[in-house]
Each structure stands twice: as structure tokens, then as C-alpha cells.
Amino acid sequence: MVKVGIVGVGTVGESVANILEANRDLITARAGKEITVVKGAVSNLNKKRNVSISLTTDIDEIVSDPEIDIVVELMGGVEKPYEVVTKALANHKAVVTANKALLAYHRYDLQKIAGDIPIGYEASVAGGIPIINALKVGLSANQITEIKGIMNGTCNYMLTKMIDEGVAYDAILKEAQELGYAEADPTFDVGGFDAAHKLLILASIAYGIDAKPEDILIEGIESINQEDIAFAKEFGYAIKLLAIAKKVEDEISLRVHPALIKTEKMIAKIDGVMNGISVIGDKVGETLYYGPGAGGDATASAVISDIIEIVRAGQSSPMLGFKKPFASENLRLMPKEKIASEYYLRMQVADQPGVLANIATILGQNSISIDTFLQRTDANDGTATLLCATHEANESDVQQAINAIEALEVVKQRVAMIRIES
Amino acid sequence: MVKVGIVGVGTVGESVANILEANRDLITARAGKEITVVKGAVSNLNKKRNVSISLTTDIDEIVSDPEIDIVVELMGGVEKPYEVVTKALANHKAVVTANKALLAYHRYDLQKIAGDIPIGYEASVAGGIPIINALKVGLSANQITEIKGIMNGTCNYMLTKMIDEGVAYDAILKEAQELGYAEADPTFDVGGFDAAHKLLILASIAYGIDAKPEDILIEGIESINQEDIAFAKEFGYAIKLLAIAKKVEDEISLRVHPALIKTEKMIAKIDGVMNGISVIGDKVGETLYYGPGAGGDATASAVISDIIEIVRAGQSSPMLGFKKPFASENLRLMPKEKIASEYYLRMQVADQPGVLANIATILGQNSISIDTFLQRTDANDGTATLLCATHEANESDVQQAINAIEALEVVKQRVAMIRIES
Numbered sequence: 001m002v003k004v005g006i007v008g009v010g011t012v013g014e015s016v017a018n019i020l021e022a023n024r025d026l027i028t029a030r031a032g033k034e035i036t037v038v039k040g041a042v043s044n045l046n047k048k049r050n051v052s053i054s055l056t057t058d059i060d061e062i063v064s065d066p067e068i069d070i071v072v073e074l075m076g077g078v079e080k081p082y083e084v085v086t087k088a089l090a091n092h093k094a095v096v097t098a099n100k101a102l103l104a105y106h107r108y109d110l111q112k113i114a115g116d117i118p119i120g121y122e123a124s125v126a127g128g129i130p131i132i133n134a135l136k137v138g139l140s141a142n143q144i145t146e147i148k149g150i151m152n153g154t155c156n157y158m159l160t161k162m163i164d165e166g167v168a169y170d171a172i173l174k175e176a177q178e179l180g181y182a183e184a185d186p187t188f189d190v191g192g193f194d195a196a197h198k199l200l201i202l203a204s205i206a207y208g209i210d211a212k213p214e215d216i217l218i219e220g221i222e223s224i225n226q227e228d229i230a231f232a233k234e235f236g237y238a239i240k241l242l243a244i245a246k247k248v249e250d251e252i253s254l255r256v257h258p259a260l261i262k263t264e265k266m267i268a269k270i271d272g273v274m275n276g277i278s279v280i281g282d283k284v285g286e287t288l289y290y291g292p293g294a295g296g297d298a299t300a301s302a303v304i305s306d307i308i309e310i311v312r313a314g315q316s317s318p319m320l321g322f323k324k325p326f327a328s329e330n331l332r333l334m335p336k337e338k339i340a341s342e343y344y345l346r347m348q349v350a351d352q353p354g355v356l357a358n359i360a361t362i363l364g365q366n367s368i369s370i371d372t373f374l375q376r377t378d379a380n381d382g383t384a385t386l387l388c389a390t391h392e393a394n395e396s397d398v399q400q401a402i403n404a405i406e407a408l409e410v411v412k413q414r415v416a417m418i419r420i421e422s
Numbered sequence: 423m424v425k426v427g428i429v430g431v432g433t434v435g436e437s438v439a440n441i442l443e444a445n446r447d448l449i450t451a452r453a454g455k456e457i458t459v460v461k462g463a464v465s466n467l468n469k470k471r472n473v474s475i476s477l478t479t480d481i482d483e484i485v486s487d488p489e490i491d492i493v494v495e496l497m498g499g500v501e502k503p504y505e506v507v508t509k510a511l512a513n514h515k516a517v518v519t520a521n522k523a524l525l526a527y528h529r530y531d532l533q534k535i536a537g538d539i540p541i542g543y544e545a546s547v548a549g550g551i552p553i554i555n556a557l558k559v560g561l562s563a564n565q566i567t568e569i570k571g572i573m574n575g576t577c578n579y580m581l582t583k584m585i586d587e588g589v590a591y592d593a594i595l596k597e598a599q600e601l602g603y604a605e606a607d608p609t610f611d612v613g614g615f616d617a618a619h620k621l622l623i624l625a626s627i628a629y630g631i632d633a634k635p636e637d638i639l640i641e642g643i644e645s646i647n648q649e650d651i652a653f654a655k656e657f658g659y660a661i662k663l664l665a666i667a668k669k670v671e672d673e674i675s676l677r678v679h680p681a682l683i684k685t686e687k688m689i690a691k692i693d694g695v696m697n698g699i700s701v702i703g704d705k706v707g708e709t710l711y712y713g714p715g716a717g718g719d720a721t722a723s724a725v726i727s728d729i730i731e732i733v734r735a736g737q738s739s740p741m742l743g744f745k746k747p748f749a750s751e752n753l754r755l756m757p758k759e760k761i762a763s764e765y766y767l768r769m770q771v772a773d774q775p776g777v778l779a780n781i782a783t784i785l786g787q788n789s790i791s792i793d794t795f796l797q798r799t800d801a802n803d804g805t806a807t808l809l810c811a812t813h814e815a816n817e818s819d820v821q822q823a824i825n826a827i828e829a830l831e832v833v834k835q836r837v838a839m840i841r842i843e844s
Binding site for chain 2: 287303305
């Protein structure tokens, strides 16, 4: 009998306890031993919960109980969970966590403390999709050349609705909040930070990159509007919040931002709250993993798959943390300003002679080569809209060009920019 | 140093040897030991091959060499590979195979012989997609309720072209043969047998079902024509050759056949030679796995992932064969005639009074309830086309109804039938 303690019994914790109960026979057969949740730690004992396990407010009753073999950390936050996991590891308990923020900041510290004690974290990226295991085991023959993921269901739901139904950003955000897809303060999701945490975890597995969220380029979906969507539709693009890792020689470019992607690409077809991750391996080519990125049962499915692996295979579990084998190469983070992409720019300008030439000159001076240029003068208010798609250009060059364009007197609004993933 | 011998050095075998060489550092880091191919067995030493390994025509030099730790079987066929694998296991060598036909017939025999010796077979289903590992590890908390896969790239390529470009079956088959996607005798692919072999392997993992190809319903794509495709397009369906496993109480329905699927379903979006497998778990919901189902490097990627797991985790490798843990439930194969589905029927009939009533009566007598009925009389040759979509009905009832309809004098051709997956 393997004994599990859960720290943080919210929606996911309840599902973990209930699924271990509901699928007991099957899970026992697969793990080779019976697995039982013996205790859960919560901050409020009076809150009604949909579980029958014994509860405590004292986390020590779990992390220091010699009977407990595996600690499941589902608290949320960073510093408090770090303490809890550290203590559990010090007491030689295996740990399973769904906490992406904890791992975005402390994955290498925790691995160091853990040594050979297993840490499972399949649930920390893309909920029920077994992407961690795919990277660690299924694709292990490959140098990963690229990861492109839709890893935030809130943003994908909002963008899908904005594109399919023409809903404005503010209206769809309100709807997402009412449906429980977005928090009261939605910044963590719509600002791209949640996706960035997940990307850092995947980048560690694929490349051994020890970066923190503040080291990488993160842009949210807050400024996407219906004008951009109209352009996207007209030219056959979807708009997705992508988390991207790309290997360019010995540098790894990591970034989260909205991107225009041709609708025929498989990843462009992932709509609504669903998540999907496209991985390119140098030998296998593209594989893609699709499924629910959130939800109690889906996330618990991943948590329990880690528990089963730890019980079944112990130190040989492929779920082990951020160890050397996956950080063996001499790869380093690419500085943000070196990141290259194609860009879409939308500019609201005075409808007068010379403006287009001015802007084209600025782009040229910043080594930005133009793929498509469109001018539209629908407004009848003396302004025109310029739409521009560039060939591959450098992030820093584009930022400089945007600053120069915005400094022109004829430019009426901030320049809208969305990267194009080709 | 781990020593590997390859029996059968064709396209995949060459890729296995070459990738182990090209990605040596990375693979050594991930496996924890260096892996080297020391010998390959071939039937013709004079054939030019793109590998630098030592070759022999004597398979015994591999399966009986005490220096060799892992035998990779890539021969094709059934009985000869069975002998080779059996001998390798008897000599305590781990085995990795990409041979779906071998496993479709002998997976349980081989597992029995293997005992605790690892057998890896990730490459046997859907080439480079790590679907075996997803089922064994990633989804292990779930009772699998359904598997729906596009697992034959040849058929998917042909159907995609027939739908997108209106190409006739014979023309596209010829093209697929010229491109090397289809064999000179295409029966194994277009007849559904290749997909059936793969389905049986997945059904063993998910349900422990010990069935053989001849036990299950297998229909190919040979009779799909442009009339059916026109109907599909008009009503928002794609046509795919699906391999399906469904749990209905304690019975598992296994079948391979062309199916109409609503185009908005993720699996309907998988086009061309690509493969994709949708899996529904009772807790996680739907996850889907997409990627290349064939090709030397993609298949070798899966073969090597097995080798790495065996080296890294040995007996704890999740790639172990068809053992009890995954066959723990009391599930059994559903008899073919009990399989239930919705059906699309196309009938060419004499354009005269009473025909529709006749046919509707036959359907009713066989407990088949009608969802949609369409009559068209475009032909001007005294015939009409009747199209019918049914509600869920039993396979045996539908076959009986089709026989009765075909026996009517007013029915001019064989009834075309395609199952609808809703």
C-alpha cells in the first residue's frame, strides 16, 4: 500500500482523491500496488469539499508523517509551496506537483535538493495532455528544434470567439470571467505569464535552459482588436497566443506572444479552451499533442499518471525532474533582441502624400524588408490604415522602427504589431 | 556501452543506425550509456545500403551473439520474425520491434516467452507518434472509453485527395503507387488490414483484448466513390479510414472501416499522409496525438525511444510488453454483429412509385430508424438516387436490410454503405 498526502485540496486535489477511489482496481493493476490518499492539508477546514479524505490545517502532518510516501503539492503560489516541497524531499518523500509557477522559478533548485527522489510534474504543463512524457520518452531520439504551444485555454477561448463571432476583447473577457475561464484579475492568463511558466518547463526538458520568466519575451493578447482579426481572416491567418521555443544554432529563443499562423497549419485548428503543442524533432518531424489544458479531472489524470509511474518505476520513472540528461548540451538562452520573426504592423496615418514613403524609408533603415504593403482609406476622416507584413527581421530592429514610426507627426495611434509564425 | 543488433536493414534499419550515430551525444546523455549498433542482418549483402555498420546474412550472428544486448527486429512478415524474436528472448536479449503484423498475431505469446525481458514496440503503431507510451503512462489514471485513429497514411492521403481535388479512386491509387505511398499490391493498406493490426496492439494496451485480425470487422476504402464524397461535403462530413475501439459496458467493439465524421472534429482535420489518434479517457476526456505514421526517420525515432528506455530503465521501462497490468479487467471482444453505429446508405433505384415506401418498410422491419432521407433524380435515365442516414442501428440489422434492399427488382446497383461516427 502506497500512501499519498495532498497539500492543497481544491478542485484538482478533490479530483485526485476521487479518481484514485473511482478507478482503484485499474490503477492498482497498473501501478502494481494499491495507492491511497491518507490525508489532505487545507487552509480552511470549514469549507465544504467533495472528498471523503481526512483533512488537516497542519501541512507538517503530511510532509513529516513517516507513513506518507508521496506528497502531492497543489497549493498554488511560489514561496510557500517551495518550502513544502523542500521539506517533503528532505523527508525522502517523492513529490508530484501541478505548480507551474513553482517550477518556472525553482525547478533546478528543487532538482538539486531531490537528487534521486522522483519529482513528477506532468500536470504542470497543458493539464491532461501527456506532453512532458512525450518529450522525455517518446521523442528522446531527437534534438528538438522547435516547440510551439497553445498552452493557455483562457486566451485561446477568447481569441477563438473574437475571430469566429467578431466579439470585442472587453466583451469576451467579461464572458470568460463569468464562465470561470478567466480570473477576476485576468493578467496572469491574458498577459501571457501562465503560458511562459509552462514554456520554461518544456524548455528545460528539451534544452536544459535555466531561465526565469523575467528573462524571456512575454506579450499578452490585450491589444488584439477586430482590425487585426479582419486582416488575419483576409489573408488566411488565425491568431493564437503561442509559447515558442526555437533552437537556432546554440541559442534557444523563448517567447510568448500572439501570432498570426496560416489556418491550414494543424496548430491553427485548435480552438476554444483546448490546448495543443506542436513539437518538431530533427528526426521525427512534427508531432502534435492536443487535449484539455485545465479542469479538475484532466489535471488530476496527469497528477495520478505521475503517482503511478513513481510507484511502478521509482527512481527509473521517466517523470524524474530536471536532471543532467536533459540538460546535456551547451545551449544558452538567446537574448530577446536577437529573436527573429516575420511581423505584421498596422498603422493609422494621416492620408497625405509622402507618408507611405516615410514609413517605408524607416523600415528600410532598420533592415526590415517588406513582404506585403496595403493602404486603406475607408474612414473618410482624413486618415488611412497602412498594413504591412515583413520578411524575417530582428526584434530590436522592429522595435526601433516602431519607435521611429510612432514619432512621426502623421502617425495617429500607436503602431499595432503581431508576429507572424510561418 | 550497450550493443544493438538489427535484423532487417531496410529504410527504417538504416535510419536507426544513422540516427544513433548522428545524435550520439544527446542519446548517450538521455540513456545514461552509449548505444552502438554492432551488426545488421540482411538477406542480400550486395544491395547498396546507406549505413556503415557491419552486415551479415546469418541472423544467428545477432540473436546468438553474447555481446549483443538488444535485438531490433525490422524484417516484416510474421512467422520468420516470430522465430527471430523468440530466439533473441531465449538468449535473454531485450527486443525492439516495429512489426505490427507480428504483434497482431503473436503479442501475447511473445510476452509470455519474454517474462521480464523488455519488448519495445512504440514504432509498431503510428510511426513517430508516441501513442503507446501515452496510453501506458500518460493516460494510466483513466479507463479508456474510446480510441479512434487514422493510422494508415496511404488511405488518408488517397481520401484527402479524393475529397479535396475530386480525384477518382483508381487515379489516386495509381498516383499513391507512383509516389511510393502505396505498394504494387495495395490490399494491405487500402483493405484496412494494416490499420487493423495497429488497432489490435492499442486494444491490448487499453483493454487486454487478445483478438486476432480475423476476429474483427475490417473494411477498406475500395468502394468509396465521388457520389459518397459529394454527399459528405454537402452535409459537412469528412471521410476517413478509422480504426476504432469502443468500450460498451464489458464489451470492446473493435473495427476498421471508412467513416463519415463531422469536419469540425479534430480528427477530421488530419489530412494527407499524416496519422492521428484520438483517445477518450473517462477522466481526462479527449486527447489527440498527431504526426508522421511512416517513413524511415520517423519510425526509427520511435524504435530508438524504446532502446533508450530499455537502457535507462530496464525492466521498469514503460515499454514493456502486453503484461497483466494492462489486461487486468474482465473485458471481452464484442461480436461483430452487435456493433452499433449510425449508417449512411446510397441506393440507385428505378424512379417509379412505391420504391421509397418499399425501402423504408425494409429499414423499419430491421429496426433501423431513419435520420435523413433524400431522393434525387438528376440522371434522366429513369433512375433515382436515394440517400439515407440512419440513427444508431446494429451491424447485423443493417446487413440484413441491405440484403433485402438489394434483392428488390427496382434496385439497380449494390447498396453503398458508410458508417457515420458521431
